[in-house]
Amino acid sequence: MMQSKSILGLLLSLAAGSTASNLSTNIKNVVILVMENRSLDNLLGGQKTAGIENPINNGPFCNPYSLSAPSQGSACTAASDYNSVLNDPDHAVYGNNLEFYGTFTPNNAAIANGTLVATQKGFVQEQLRLYSGTVNRTVLATQVMNYYTEAQVPVLTALVKNFVTFNHWHSDVPGPTNPNRAALTSGTSYGHGSNDAAFGSYGLPQRSIFQQLTETGHSWLNYVDPKGGTGPDAGFYNWTKTSGNTGLIKPLANFYTDAAAGTLPELSYLNPSCCGVGTNSMHPSGRISDGEALIKKVYESLRSSPQWNHTLFILTFDESGGFHDHVPPPLAPAPDSKTYTVSTPDAKSYTLPFNRLGGRIPTLLISRYVAKAKVEQKGTNTSGATVSYSASSILRTLGLLWGFAPFNPRVSAAPSFDGLILATARTDAPVTLPASTPFRA
Ligand SMILES: *[C@@H]1O[C@H](CO)[C@@H](O)[C@H](O)[C@H]1NC(C)=O
Ligand SMILES: *[C@@H]1O[C@H](CO)[C@@H](O)[C@H](O)[C@H]1NC(C)=O
Ligand SMILES: *[C@@H]1O[C@H](CO)[C@@H](O)[C@H](O)[C@H]1NC(C)=O
Ligand SMILES: *[C@@H]1O[C@H](CO)[C@@H](O)[C@H](O)[C@H]1NC(C)=O
Ligand SMILES: *[C@@H]1O[C@H](CO)[C@@H](O)[C@H](O)[C@H]1NC(C)=O
Ligand SMILES: *[C@@H]1O[C@H](CO)[C@@H](O)[C@H](O)[C@H]1NC(C)=O
Ligand SMILES: *[C@@H]1O[C@H](CO)[C@@H](O)[C@H](O)[C@H]1NC(C)=O
Numbered sequence: 001m002m003q004s005k006s007i008l009g010l011l012l013s014l015a016a017g018s019t020a021s022n023l024s025t026n027i028k029n030v031v032i033l034v035m036e037n038r039s040l041d042n043l044l045g046g047q048k049t050a051g052i053e054n055p056i057n058n059g060p061f062c063n064p065y066s067l068s069a070p071s072q073g074s075a076c077t078a079a080s081d082y083n084s085v086l087n088d089p090d091h092a093v094y095g096n097n098l099e100f101y102g103t104f105t106p107n108n109a110a111i112a113n114g115t116l117v118a119t120q121k122g123f124v125q126e127q128l129r130l131y132s133g134t135v136n137r138t139v140l141a142t143q144v145m146n147y148y149t150e151a152q153v154p155v156l157t158a159l160v161k162n163f164v165t166f167n168h169w170h171s172d173v174p175g176p177t178n179p180n181r182a183a184l185t186s187g188t189s190y191g192h193g194s195n196d197a198a199f200g201s202y203g204l205p206q207r208s209i210f211q212q213l214t215e216t217g218h219s220w221l222n223y224v225d226p227k228g229g230t231g232p233d234a235g236f237y238n239w240t241k242t243s244g245n246t247g248l249i250k251p252l253a254n255f256y257t258d259a260a261a262g263t264l265p266e267l268s269y270l271n272p273s274c275c276g277v278g279t280n281s282m283h284p285s286g287r288i289s290d291g292e293a294l295i296k297k298v299y300e301s302l303r304s305s306p307q308w309n310h311t312l313f314i315l316t317f318d319e320s321g322g323f324h325d326h327v328p329p330p331l332a333p334a335p336d337s338k339t340y341t342v343s344t345p346d347a348k349s350y351t352l353p354f355n356r357l358g359g360r361i362p363t364l365l366i367s368r369y370v371a372k373a374k375v376e377q378k379g380t381n382t383s384g385a386t387v388s389y390s391a392s393s394i395l396r397t398l399g400l401l402w403g404f405a406p407f408n409p410r411v412s413a414a415p416s417f418d419g420l421i422l423a424t425a426r427t428d429a430p431v432t433l434p435a436s437t438p439f440r441a
Contacts, residue, residue, distance in 0.1 A: 023401050023418040026369045026425070028310035030398065033270040033298055034184060035291060036177060036230060036283035037091060037321025040169075040360040043282070045147025046079060047160050051375030052167055053327065055147050061326040063124040063145060065137060067102045075124050075141030077324065080152065083439050084277055085143045085284040087131045089123070089322025093193045093352050094344040096174040096359070098122045098129075099322060100329065104344035108353055111331070118328035126322070129345070145324050148288060154434040155292040156362070159299070159315070162430060164365040164374045164420055168388040170329050171319040171358035172410070175340075177274075180318040180358065181233045183335070184391035185209050185269070187407040191338030193352055202241040209267065209395060210248070211239040212404050219265035221248050223255040229274030230281060230318075255301070262306030266402070270298065283321070292436030299366065303431055312421070313366040314394060320359025329357040330388050335410035354410075357390050365417065368425040379415025387415055 045055045055061060055077035062076040089095075094104040100118035101111075110116035127140045150157040159165075172183035178199040179189030186208040198204055213220045222234035232249045234240045240248075252271075258264045272281035272294055282291035295315060302311050334355045341351040378386045379393065392414035399406060399416075406412040 021400070021418055022369065022421040022423050023397070026310060026421060026423075027312045027367070027401060029264050029266055029268070029307050029312070030401070031264070031268040031270065031298070031302060031311060031313045032394065033272065033295070033313070033315050034181060034230070034233070035272060035315070035317045036274050036281035036286075037319060037323075038282055038317055038362065039320035039323040039325035040327075040362050041077065041325040042081065042144075042147055042323035043153065044156065044160070044165070044362050045077065046149040046152070047157065047165075048150065049160055049165070049373060049375060051377070052160075052165060055326075059326070061120070061324070063121050063141075063324065065124055065128060065141070067122060067125050075145050077145050077147060078142070079147065079149050081146040081148050082143065083152075083287045083289055087127065087135055087140060087143055088275070088284040089144050090126050090130055091176050091319060091322040093175040093340065093342055094350055095126055095322060097350065098126045100174065100359075104346055105348050105350045108351070112355060114331075120324070120326050120328060123322065123324040144322065152439050153288060153292060153436070155296045155436050158430065158433045159295070159364055159366060161373050163367070163372070164370045164376055166363045166376050166389055168327070168360065168378045169316070169363040169393075170360050170388055170390045171317070172332075172391040173319070173354065174329060174356065174358035175319070175352070177230065177318045178236070180391065181231065182236055184316075184318070184394060185233050186237070187392055187395050187411040188335035188338070189354070190336070191340055193340030193342060199236050202235060202238050204236045205238050207407055208234070208237045208239065209398065210234045210237065210245070211243070213267060213402065214243070214245060216402065216404065218267070218402050220267040220269065221250050221254070221258075221265045222269045222271065223250050223252045224271040225252045225273035225280065227273035227279055229279055229283075231271035233269060233271060256297070259301040259305040259307070264305070264307055267398075287438065289436040289438045296433045296436065300432055303429060309368065309425065311367060312369070314363070315366060316363040316391070316394075317361040320361050325360045327360045329359060331356050332390065333409045333413045335408040357388065363389070365420060367421070368427070368429050369422045370420055371422065372426065372428065374420075376417070376420060379417060381413055381415050387413070389415055389417065393417055
């Protein structure tokens with residue numbers, strides 16, 4: 001099946017005057033950095049580049065303080081968020097439900113048949129439910145509704161102005177970090193909807209990108225910030241341990257020396273540290289400026305690496321972290337038949353069927369083989385339909401690069417982004433990025 005497809009692809013590209021896809025010709029090394037817990041409207045909400053649908057270009061967007069008592073007033077998106085957001089917004093499965101649908105227990109059948117569409121109006125109420133005992137409501141609403149200006153995030157602003165930014169990229173699971181990190185690296189959370197103990201103990205049985213690459217003779221390393229707090233994502237999988245490959249999990253410092261030496265593997269997968277002040281994933285209360293320093297260091301290491309010429313750097317996030325975003329998550333095929341059931345704060349039970357995506361998150365493609373300042377809208381799935389991108393788009397595209405079939409129906413249905421890789425390299429990628437400095441305490 002894959003075989004005949006790639007022969008067809010080859011014939012088509014011969015007919016179009018080239019011999020192979022731009023992706024397979026030009027990209028030899030992929031670097032993936034998965035940051036933590038920020039929505040597009042929050043982190044890129046102040047980017048003025050045309051085509052990014054966000055508060056500064058399309059807002060303001062507002063949420064009521066109380067969904068049931070609108071007379072209490074509302075809070076709207078506004079410029080300037082805190083460098084360190086002290087009150088971590090809710091990003092549990094039920095928290096996402098309240099933020100998107102206004103209830104902890106939305107009707108799954110109505111979501112699936114398209115009659116119940118998320119309104120994205122519950123972010124402020126949920127932040128007040130968690131923290132209004134200790135912090136005033138103006139501060140709480142500002143935390144989740146406000147956005148970072150271009151000046152507050154100079155590193156991201158420079159990347160947006162130089163490379164490709166996705167306008168419609170969603171997390172795969174409307175829930176927390178590890179289920180989303182598993183979906184990014186294996187196409188499914190395998191029914192996990194919380195950060196349970198399996199993730200830290202090689203407890204997931206499904207095939208991962210790490211197993212796939214090793215078994216087909218491709219190289220990878222999972223570089224991990226030693227402060228910990230995320231991953232190591234290769235350590236989620238039973239295979240990593242039983243196959244004797246735990247040694248492919250390395251300290252982040254090795255990434256910088258490998259980049260300088262030109263010895264990065266075909267896939268470098270980077271886990272940042274999480275989650276308090278002094279960590280670098282941008283997860284509250286970690287500072288945005290510290291996350292920007294990490295992104296700048298990774299970029300500049302790649303830019304000056306002997307491998308830069310054929311590198312694709314994918315900068316993305318795990319999930320939207322409870323920060324406001326105005327775009328309702330779309331439906332997507334379930335990866336498998338697993339479900340996740342959780343008790344909600346209003347003492348009910350909710351079962352997630354994994355047939356829809358989570359919040360919209362920032363994702364950028366960075367390489368000398370992508371267009372300058374391009375904003376990508378939706379992608380195209382294999383039936384030719386226009387659909388939103390998600391974390392599964394990474395596995396879909398890596399399958400085209402390294403010749404493997406989609407792991408499951410979610411990945412099959414995800415649009416690839418190989419079409420964004422250019423035939424000819426640009427020569428104007430900046431060598432350095434601006435420095436980020438601490439702001440609004
Ligand atoms: C959609 O599902 C809901 C919940 O099961 C049901 O009440 C409604 O009639 C359905 N509508 C359509 C158009 O199928
Ligand atoms: C909320 O707290 C902030 C910061 O402490 C303060 O500046 C503001 O006046 C307070 N607002 C209200 C309504 O109490
Ligand atoms: C977002 O942060 C929380 C930690 O507060 C974590 O539990 C979740 O897995 C992270 N992704 C998140 C962080 O949802
Ligand atoms: C992981 O693999 C080991 C060895 O095969 C097995 O004993 C263990 O039960 C597996 N754990 C899980 C959670 O699948
Ligand atoms: C990268 O490409 C440039 C041309 O764009 C070339 O001058 C340079 O030698 C290449 N670097 C390496 C390490 O191949
Ligand atoms: C492509 O998307 C359309 C619209 O969502 C859907 O009906 C179709 O099944 C999808 N095709 C594949 C192969 O997933
Ligand atoms: C390769 O990139 C060129 C632009 O550089 C583009 O015209 C062409 O469509 C791309 N090919 C594929 C298969 O995406």
